[in-house]
Amino acid sequence: xxxxxxxxxxxxxxxxxxxxxxxxxxxxxxxxxxxxxxxxxxxxxxxxxxxxxxxxxxxxxxxxxxxxxxxxxxxxxxxxxxxxxxxxxxxxxxxxxxxxxxxxxxxxxxxxxxxxxxxxxxxxxxxxxxxxxxxxxxxxxxxxxxxxxxxxxxxxxxxxxxxxxxxxxxxxxxxxxxxxxxxxxxxxxxxxxxxxxxxxxxxxxxxxxxxxxxxxxxxxxxxxxxxxxxxxxxxxxxxxxxxxxxxxxxxxxxxxxxxxxxxxxxxxxxxxxxxxxxxxxxxxxxxxxxxxxx
Amino acid sequence: xxxxxxxxxxxxxxxxxxxxxxxxxxxxxxxxxxxxxxxxxxxxxxxxxxxxxxxxxxxxxxxxxxxxxxxxxxxxxxxxxxxxxxxxxxxxxxxxxxxxxxxxxxxxxxxxxxxxxxxxxxxxxxxxxxxxxxxxxxxxxxxxxxxxxxxxxxxxxxxxxxxxxxxxxxxxxxxxxxxxxxxxxxxxxxxxxxxxxxxxxxxxxxxxxxxxxxxxxxxxxxxxxxxxxxxxxxxxxxxxxxxxxxxxxxxxxx
Ligand SMILES: Nc1ncnc2c1ncn2[C@@H]1O[C@H](COP(=O)(O)OP(=O)(O)OP(=O)(O)O)[C@@H](O)[C@H]1O
Ligand SMILES: [Mg+2]
Numbered sequence: 001x002x003x004x005x006x007x008x009x010x011x012x013x014x015x016x017x018x019x020x021x022x023x024x025x026x027x028x029x030x031x032x033x034x035x036x037x038x039x040x041x042x043x044x045x046x047x048x049x050x051x052x053x054x055x056x057x058x059x060x061x062x063x064x065x066x067x068x069x070x071x072x073x074x075x076x077x078x079x080x081x082x083x084x085x086x087x088x089x090x091x092x093x094x095x096x097x098x099x100x101x102x103x104x105x106x107x108x109x110x111x112x113x114x115x116x117x118x119x120x121x122x123x124x125x126x127x128x129x130x131x132x133x134x135x136x137x138x139x140x141x142x143x144x145x146x147x148x149x150x151x152x153x154x155x156x157x158x159x160x161x162x163x164x165x166x167x168x169x170x171x172x173x174x175x176x177x178x179x180x181x182x183x184x185x186x187x188x189x190x191x192x193x194x195x196x197x198x199x200x201x202x203x204x205x206x207x208x209x210x211x212x213x214x215x216x217x218x219x220x221x222x223x224x225x226x227x228x229x230x231x232x233x234x235x236x237x238x239x240x241x242x243x244x245x246x247x248x249x250x251x252x253x254x255x256x257x258x259x260x261x262x263x264x265x266x267x268x269x270x271x272x273x274x275x276x277x278x279x280x281x282x283x284x285x286x287x288x289x290x291x292x293x294x
Numbered sequence: 295x296x297x298x299x300x301x302x303x304x305x306x307x308x309x310x311x312x313x314x315x316x317x318x319x320x321x322x323x324x325x326x327x328x329x330x331x332x333x334x335x336x337x338x339x340x341x342x343x344x345x346x347x348x349x350x351x352x353x354x355x356x357x358x359x360x361x362x363x364x365x366x367x368x369x370x371x372x373x374x375x376x377x378x379x380x381x382x383x384x385x386x387x388x389x390x391x392x393x394x395x396x397x398x399x400x401x402x403x404x405x406x407x408x409x410x411x412x413x414x415x416x417x418x419x420x421x422x423x424x425x426x427x428x429x430x431x432x433x434x435x436x437x438x439x440x441x442x443x444x445x446x447x448x449x450x451x452x453x454x455x456x457x458x459x460x461x462x463x464x465x466x467x468x469x470x471x472x473x474x475x476x477x478x479x480x481x482x483x484x485x486x487x488x489x490x491x492x493x494x495x496x497x498x499x500x501x502x503x504x505x506x507x508x509x510x511x512x513x514x515x516x517x518x519x520x521x522x523x524x525x526x527x528x529x530x531x532x533x534x535x536x537x538x539x540x541x542x543x544x545x546x547x548x
Contacts, residue, residue: 187394
């Protein structure tokens with residue numbers, strides 16, 4: 001094994017973390033530095049601080065109270081009176097709007113970003129529009145959308161689209177513009193056809209910033225959805241949070257807010273991060289180099 | 295048979311933000327290359343060598359004069375090896391090769407592997423450039439240029455970023471491949487010794503981008519860097535190179 005490694009080094013082959021040898025046994029310090037451990041720690045601290053605030057300020061519901069309320073909400077039990085828990089229906093409505101909004105906004109923003117990044121005159125034409133979209137807060141969309149569409153689902157969907165498009169466009173156009181001009185020169189000297197250049201050079205080169213854009217889009221799109229549902233909808237999770245807020249049932253309001261955060265974090269960890277890791281194989285660094293030498 | 299006709303070639307770069315005066319990179323250069331010869335262009339830094347190759351490759355436009363690279367009367371296909379490897383970092387080695395290849399078929403992958411093998415890299419086809427050393431990346435660049443079956447091969451100081459040992463072994467590779475394929479080659483360098491090792495003919499550029507000297511190198515191949523005849527020729531060319539340096543410096547004072 002070490003002989004082979006030595007030969008690879010001689011040949012100038014750089015070994016990757018993923019390809020090299022078995023993992024070193026985890027040390028205590030390594031364990032404490034695992035991302036999920038730090039995440040749990042942060043969550044624990046947050047809950048602790050929250051609980052402390054609820055002791056100081058009696059208006060703020062405690063952690064246990066919130067958990068009990070959300071359990072009733074999720075299991076469809078009774079909140080007292082005629083009010084019963086409702087969880088899956090608003091969640092399904094919101095996720096559907098979110099998915100439709102992303103399915104429209106992400107590709108539109110991506111194409112717009114490619115055009116702004118790659119075509120000079122388009123930059124002048126669209127850049128300011130995109131910046132204006134970027135600067136407008138989601139509340140504006142909430143009111144405009146409820147004016148245009150009443151209380152239908154198109155308001156929240158439009159808000160997601162309009163939030164996502166500029167985030168994708170700005171990031172992807174920056175990615176396209178940052179593609180090494182030397183690589184463009186290389187492509188031209190070899191007469192690489194346009195389609196292939198688009199695919200391998202521009203698309204490949206802007207992938208890192210596309211991911212940044214995607215992440216931001218997922219977050220801000222979700223936020224706008226909630227705000228629009230809060231102000232201009234009679235269904236969805238944003239509406240449900242407001243429902244409890246208006247009913248002065250703060251455990252419900254706060255519980256839903258917690259759920260929003262958990263949902264978006266899960267989405268990021270379970271969907272985007274693995275995708276990102278796969279897309280960036282080429283950029284892997286040998287992370288286990290020190291452990292192996294020991 | 296390929297020909298490269300360079301007539302009165304001039305390139306002036308307009309003033310830029312950080313350089314308010316215009317720069318003359320080439321000042322009326324004329325030379326012609328016919329047939330399967332290996333021509334080295336040597337000159338000090340800034341004498342317009344890269345500019346010359348870029349114009350031949352069609353990446354840059356001449357200010358005046360003309361360049362024609364022809365193969366049997368039609369525009370020649372060029373293969374360019376750059377000063378840096380210029381590989382797409384996010385594609386594997388073999389995908390980098392196929393990127394410039396003009397057919398997509400089963401054959402093209404096998405061809406790509408053939409040229410990789412020729413530069414001694416048969417095992418790395420599915421690795422990413424970041425997993426290779428600088429010398430290996432440069433070899434991929436060389437294999438890529440040969441893959442397109444070029445009529446004219448352009449090489450821009452392909453060994454200058456490498457350590458002396460790696461550079462020497464790559465020069466040996468280069469010589470071996472060139473002997474097998476015998477492409478018309480235009481090889482830019484500021485290293486006189488490597489020019490003598492590889493070239494049939496050495497064109498010397500002076501600052502301002504005009505030809506100063508044109509030397510035929512009539513030595514048998516394959517050449518070895520420690521062959522006394524090669525050494526003697528290197529000394530001779532270096533003497534002329536130094537003479538040009540002195541002349542330029544003298545001219546500047548006069
Ligand atoms: N895109 C450009 N814009 C403005 N000036 C340029 C540009 N490219 C090259 N030049 C200038 O033209 C001159 C010749 O440049 P070139 O790169 O052809 O030299 P070179 O002989 O290849 O030098 P080196 O050996 O250092 O690579 C230099 O003075 C350089 O500053
Ligand atoms: Mg140069």
